[in-house]
Amino acid sequence: MSxxxxxxxxxxxxxxxxxxxxxxxxxxxxxxxxxxxxxxxAVALAAVLFTGWYAYADLTLRRQIEDAEQKLxxxxxxxxEIRRLxxxxxxxxxxxxxxxxxxxxxxxxxxxxxxLGRNLPDRMVVDTIEFVDGKFxxxxxxxxxxxxxxxxxxxxxxxxxxxxxxxxxxxxxxVTGLDRSVEDEQMMTYAITMHLKPKPK
Numbered sequence: 001m002s003x004x005x006x007x008x009x010x011x012x013x014x015x016x017x018x019x020x021x022x023x024x025x026x027x028x029x030x031x032x033x034x035x036x037x038x039x040x041x042a043v044a045l046a047a048v049l050f051t052g053w054y055a056y057a058d059l060t061l062r063r064q065i066e067d068a069e070q071k072l073x074x075x076x077x078x079x080x081e082i083r084r085l086x087x088x089x090x091x092x093x094x095x096x097x098x099x100x101x102x103x104x105x106x107x108x109x110x111x112x113x114x115x116l117g118r119n120l121p122d123r124m125v126v127d128t129i130e131f132v133d134g135k136f137x138x139x140x141x142x143x144x145x146x147x148x149x150x151x152x153x154x155x156x157x158x159x160x161x162x163x164x165x166x167x168x169x170x171x172x173x174x175v176t177g178l179d180r181s182v183e184d185e186q187m188m189t190y191a192i193t194m195h196l197k198p199k200p201k
Contacts, residue, residue, distance in 0.1 A: 098133055112136065115166040119159040121152055136194040137176075141187050149178065149188040157192070171195045 116126060116138070124142040131137075142149055153175050161167045177191030 094133065098131070111165065115160070115163055119156060119163065121156060124152065124156065134196050134198070136196070138192040138194070139189070140192075141181065141189050143187050146178070146180070146188060149190070153178065153190055153192075160194075169197060171197050 113129070116129075120126065121142070123144060124140060126138060126140040128139045129136060130139075142152060144152055157173055157175065160173050161170075167173070173192065173194045175190060176193040177189070179189050181187035181189050
């Protein structure tokens, strides 16, 4: 009997466990809910940072493209100006070369006009005489039919080539144009090109 009583003896530390385990909060140091929130916040923050970086990179690229386009536009006007100056210098250099060529081969323009007029047939007229790149270009008119005009011009060129005062200064004297006049059908227009001989060095 004493042993049964001893087994039924309750200590003062005994109490009934009234806890509702399912309804109690978690007692771990870092709860699952906190971890879930932390991971979600980290993902959201990473997405925001990535979006911001992408927007910054896009904006930077757009600015670089705009700067490059502006530079190209500025350079385009510079290139146009350079090309304009190049054309100007080419024209001026041709003038200098023409003057230099004329200086190397001095030929009196008055003597040319005199010799052209002395051998000129009665029905031929000289309108203009140009000097370009070491050659004289003579434009004029004559009132003849096309076949007769060709023969007349041929005889005239033969006289110019055989002229001792004129022919020796030119490498070639040729007809470079013979057309019917637009204003007068009975009139023929002609062009004669005379290449000067370069002066020996």
